[in-house]
Amino acid sequence: MIQELQAKGKKADVVAMKETNLTTVVLGSSKRKVATTVPRANEGSYVEEADPRRLTTTTTTKTDTVRVNIEKMLEQLSRPARLDGYSIYRVPASVRDSVDNKHYEPRLVSIGPYHRSKHHLRAMEDRKRLYLLRFLHDQHDDDDGSGRRDGLLQDCVGRVRKLEARARACYFESPATGDGEDDDDMFVEMLLLDGCFVVQLFIQWFCGATDPVFDVGWNLPLLHTDLLMLENQIPYFVLLALYDAYSHDPNRPPSARPKPSLTTIITSYFSEKEGRQPATTTATEDAIDHLLHLYHSTFVMPPPDHLPAPVQADCGGKLPRTIRCAKELTLHGVKFVRKPETTNVLDVTFCRDTGVFQIPRVAIEDSTCIRYMNLVAFEQCRGEAAVAEKHLTSYVVLMDYLINTAEDVVILDRADVMENKLANEEEAAKFFNQLRLSSYINYDDHYLAPVYRDVDAFCRRKWPKYKAKFRRDYLNSPWAIFGFCLATTFAVITLFNTIVTILQTFFHLFK
Incomplete structure (x- = not known):
């Protein structure tokens, strides 16, 4: 079983x-x-x-x-201009890691999508809405102002909505403000709110109106700096469209319409705030990308015509890639002099015969550091197509070579070439050294290439170096000069007595 x-x-x-x-x-x-x-x-x-x-x-x-x-x-x-039409960039992470983030992030007001979610900037959103209300309906309107406000608002929304796709294509990083249709509406709302704020800000300044918030001493410099940050921009054609709607509003009295162009008002604003002479931009309105680009094309002027064009190096070799620091150049007989009667920091010249290095005076302060950082980042992000316009980058690289330590800052400060408003000389040297980390130039094709070549050729000569050493050792103070003159006198007298004694002995022997 x-x-x-x-x-x-x-x-x-x-x-x-x-x-x-x-x-x-x-x-x-x-x-x-x-x-x-x-x-x-x-x-x-x-x-x-x-x-x-x-x-x-x-x-x-x-x-x-x-x-x-x-x-x-x-x-x-595949959106229009998406592949090659970027104009509002993000600062690369490699650059951010090498410097302080405060140089690229707004501290008072956010313009555009990149920093609009930052908590410390939300307080200014209510101020933007107030400026939008002033833009649509100022205090000089008549009793029918509400109707005019609705008509102008509808016109502005229609203009901005037509530019929405073109504006999106300007941003290197796709602006995300919502989902689907809500994203489009929120993006248009952001452009309208920020654009009207910027336009109304300049209109109020032009008309002489005051603002108790921005009239506070510490607020205005912050606002001025925030408007010139690379990541804190909206397309300039949006500002032009809003200003055009404002200035051609049929319900606005002719006396209340601004006469100059928006570009003229903005350049006048920056000229006054920085104590500059009135200037005009070298770019047409249609070619301007944003406020930072307008500032760059107006105040970062190309070199004067008397500056020579880039040339080849002596003896057919390559042009010098570096230049000695200020301390070493003084040892080689180079003399630093403030260039008179010029506000163009790019107007740097060097005389190969006399060794005189003329540099326009520049004030180094916190706002200058932030502005230079963003202008250089703007030039670098534009790529090789705009290599001919990287004049400020060339200037910054030169200053970095001249300034290695605090001693170099002292030398330039004594020559009245630099006014250091930072905490100390080390901070000024650190600023240029950090700025150099994010700067690239074509050493064979930049406007200061002849200066590099001439300085290098001058430093190779022996006589200027010996003459500089003589001045440094024997003519560096009144007492040193007095001692040198006294020693020279005794030497001449001794030599004269020696010659007389030799001659007397000679004639006595042959008498």
Whole structure:
């Protein structure tokens, strides 16, 4: 009996193994083992098999989802001017890591999408809304001002909405303000609010109106600095469209309409705030990207015509890539002099015959550091297409070579070339050294290349170096000059007496 039961058990195991068949289903490039059942030999019923069509349908659905997602990404890239039309950039992380983030992040007001979510900037959002209200309905309007406000608001919204796609294409990093249609509406709202704030700010200044918030001593410099940050911008054509709607509003009295162009008002504003002579931009309004670009094309002026064009190095070699620091140059006989009657910091010259290095005076303070950082970042982000306009970068690289330590800052300060308003000389040297980390120039093709060449040639001459050493050792103070003159007098008298004695001896021998 026991043997019969064991035989039946083994037979049942064999039948069970035959009932289950492992098949391989191939999906794309992957293989899966799927257990399927086959009909039992001695039964008339069947167990339901896995339908291959269902597996194919599931795979097709996943493939379609991936395809749709990729098509959406490609659609984002194919927007107008998206591939090569960037004008509002993000500062690279490598540059941010080498300097303090405060140089690139606004401290009072956010303009554009990059920093609008920062908590410390939210307080100014209510101020923006107030400026929007003033833009649409100022205090000089008549009783029917609400109707005029609605008409102007509708006009402004329509203008900005038409520019929405073009404005998005200006940002290096896609501005995300919401989802779907809400994102488009919120982006238009942001452009309208920030644009009206900027335009109304300049209109109020032009009309002589005051603002108790921005008239506070510490607020105005912060606002001025924030408006010139690379990441804190909106497209200039949005500002022009809003200003055009404001100045051509049919319900506004002619006496209340600003006469100059927006560009003229803005350049006048920056000229007054920085104590400069009135200047005009070298770019047309249609070619201006944003406020920082307008400032760059107005005040970062190209070199004067008398500066020579870049030339080849002496003896057919390469142009020098470096220049000695101020301390070493003084040891080689170079004399630093403040260049008179010029406000253009780029107007740097060097006389190869006399060794006089003329540099315009520059004041180094906190706002100057931030402005230079953003202007250099703007020049660097524009790429090789605008290499001919990287004049400030060339100037910054030169100053970094001249300033290595605090001693170099002292030398330039004594020559009235630099006015250091930072905590100490070490901070000024650190500023230029940090700024150099994010600066690149083509050493064979920049406007200061002749200066590098002439300074290098002058330092190779021996006589100026010996003359400088003589002045440093014997003519560096009134007492040193007096001692030198006294020693020279004794030497001349001694030499004269020696010659007389020799002559007397000579004539006595041959008498």
